[in-house]
Amino acid sequence: MRFPLAPTAKIARHIVKNKLQGKKKFAMVLQLEPLHTCNLTCTGCGRIREYSTSLKDLVPLDQCLAAAAECDAPMISVCGGEPLIYPKIEELVAGLHQQGRMVYICTNGVFMRKKMREYMAATYSAPMEPVLAQLVAEKLVTEKEAETIRTADAAARQKVVIRPSQWHYWNVHVDGLEYTHDLIVEREGVFKECVLAIRMAKLLGYQVATNTTVYKETDSGELEEMFKFLSSLGVDGHTISPGYDYDAAKKDMVKRLGRDPKEFFLTRDLTRQKFSDIERWGEMFTIFGTPGYLEFLAGKRELACSAWAVPTFNVRGWKAPCYVMTDGHYKSYGEMLDQVNWDKFGVDEKGCGRDARCENCMMHSGFEPTAALSSGLRDSWVNFRYNFGSRPAPFPRTPELEKSAYNGVTIGKGHLAEAKAAVNKELSGAKSAFARGGNDLSQDHGHDHDHAPAAGGGCGSGDTTQRDELLAKIGSPRPIEAKSE
Numbered sequence: 001m002r003f004p005l006a007p008t009a010k011i012a013r014h015i016v017k018n019k020l021q022g023k024k025k026f027a028m029v030l031q032l033e034p035l036h037t038c039n040l041t042c043t044g045c046g047r048i049r050e051y052s053t054s055l056k057d058l059v060p061l062d063q064c065l066a067a068a069a070e071c072d073a074p075m076i077s078v079c080g081g082e083p084l085i086y087p088k089i090e091e092l093v094a095g096l097h098q099q100g101r102m103v104y105i106c107t108n109g110v111f112m113r114k115k116m117r118e119y120m121a122a123t124y125s126a127p128m129e130p131v132l133a134q135l136v137a138e139k140l141v142t143e144k145e146a147e148t149i150r151t152a153d154a155a156a157r158q159k160v161v162i163r164p165s166q167w168h169y170w171n172v173h174v175d176g177l178e179y180t181h182d183l184i185v186e187r188e189g190v191f192k193e194c195v196l197a198i199r200m201a202k203l204l205g206y207q208v209a210t211n212t213t214v215y216k217e218t219d220s221g222e223l224e225e226m227f228k229f230l231s232s233l234g235v236d237g238h239t240i241s242p243g244y245d246y247d248a249a250k251k252d253m254v255k256r257l258g259r260d261p262k263e264f265f266l267t268r269d270l271t272r273q274k275f276s277d278i279e280r281w282g283e284m285f286t287i288f289g290t291p292g293y294l295e296f297l298a299g300k301r302e303l304a305c306s307a308w309a310v311p312t313f314n315v316r317g318w319k320a321p322c323y324v325m326t327d328g329h330y331k332s333y334g335e336m337l338d339q340v341n342w343d344k345f346g347v348d349e350k351g352c353g354r355d356a357r358c359e360n361c362m363m364h365s366g367f368e369p370t371a372a373l374s375s376g377l378r379d380s381w382v383n384f385r386y387n388f389g390s391r392p393a394p395f396p397r398t399p400e401l402e403k404s405a406y407n408g409v410t411i412g413k414g415h416l417a418e419a420k421a422a423v424n425k426e427l428s429g430a431k432s433a434f435a436r437g438g439n440d441l442s443q444d445h446g447h448d449h450d451h452a453p454a455a456g457g458g459c460g461s462g463d464t465t466q467r468d469e470l471l472a473k474i475g476s477p478r479p480i481e482a483k484s485e
């Protein structure tokens with residue numbers, strides 16, 4: 001079957017239980033943000049801007065666990081910020097598993113290998129040696145790191161760690177092939193680190209998913225190439241969602257980068273164009289999502305918004321009305337359900353936004369649950385067939401696929417290099433941090449995938465100085481007025 005049986009059955013039981021209890025609104029996925037601190041500053045991410053005054057705040061572990069218990073969502077998406085920075089992340093994952101919940105850690109991938117080395121150190125014994133040797137041979141772990149794993153001290157062996165489990169997914173953010181992804185995360189070398197982390201995770205038996213946001217400049221052909229590449233790495237499934245110009249992301253685009261959000265984010269019509277192939281991709285790849293949501297993205301049907309089914313809990317409480325819009329924060333999920341006028345949000349029968357801010361939104365966090373919770377005969381049958389249908393076969397790993405994937409910094413075409421060139425040629429403004437260019441997938445550049453991420457990328461260092469300096473130089477930003485909608 002397409003998805004593992006036990007978690008699928010758990011989710012089905014959750015829906016049936018709540019419907020039998022006559023509940024009209026209940027949580028399916030909790031977006032748990034234990035912190036908003038991040039080591040990256042991705043374009044399009046409003047979180048680190050919206051919560052800029054509370055970046056150092058953390059949700060205490062007991063409150064995270066209490067939030068999950070209160071809303072009782074069977075799936076917890078631990079996001080942020082970068083959740084692997086959260087000091088109690090292992091205890092959080094363990095606590096959520098104890099509650100019987102499926103956990104997705106939405107990560108930029110930069111700290112994943114460190115966490116997996118800690119898992120190996122805590123559990124090392126002779127039977128692990130062949131895998132460790134393979135990790136070393138494939139340069140996913142250094143000899144020195146392997147020795148540290150073998151000779152782990154008592155503290156390392158007693159550490160709570162994140163173990164492979166059918167109830168756990170690493171959910172790695174990947175927005176395109178190397179060039180595009182590094183552009184969007186505004187740091188060279190991140191794509192390469194993500195791939196190394198995914199390969200290591202699969203060798204260790206973890207489940208790995210990826211999440212991709214599609215922007216106006218995203219090329220559909222590149223997305224298909226990306227899914228083929230990720231499939232060849234053994235990735236278990238993919239979430240894909242249109243990038244949407246919600247307030248915080250829009251303000252950041254205007255203020256920090258001097259760019260018009262219309263150049264970057266998708267409208268509904270553009271989303272449908274970009275996702276016209278989504279149903280075919282659903283057959284080719286293990287796309288996480290119901291067929292109804294894929295039809296919605298492809299423009300074949302309308303769906304109402306069910307933002308209440310994917311609540312967000314963070315340092316300020318329960319964020320309403322949804323993951324992307326903030327009209328307020330509530331003390332409890334129940335209070336939020338009761339007090340928010342949910343009829344004011346989403347789209348009407350003609351697909352027009354009931355709230356102007358909803359006009360272009362087709363995000364999975366708002367609309368996916370509507371399709372999943374539909375009890376219509378056709379939707380139920382199609383969902384059943386999709387879930388229990390055979391899993392798409394992985395794509396074979398070929399040199400051509402590798403070559404097309406590593407089309408950025410690895411071959412000297414990173415965005416920072418391009419930005420520097422633009423500054424040096426005094427072409428300020430001619431090439432933005434978002435401009436695609438020189439992205440020729442067909443050339444053989446003879447690159448070496450075993451190289452460490454290129455100097456200057458600083459992947460994992462947490463230092464954003466280089467990016468900010470360059471962006472400040474190349475922009476000569478023209479001021480754009482943020483228009484209230």
Ligand code: SF4
Pocket residue numbers: 305306307321322323324325345346347357358361362363365366367
């Ligand atoms: S449509 Fe729903 S998910 Fe999208 S912005 Fe509006 S309330 Fe939020």
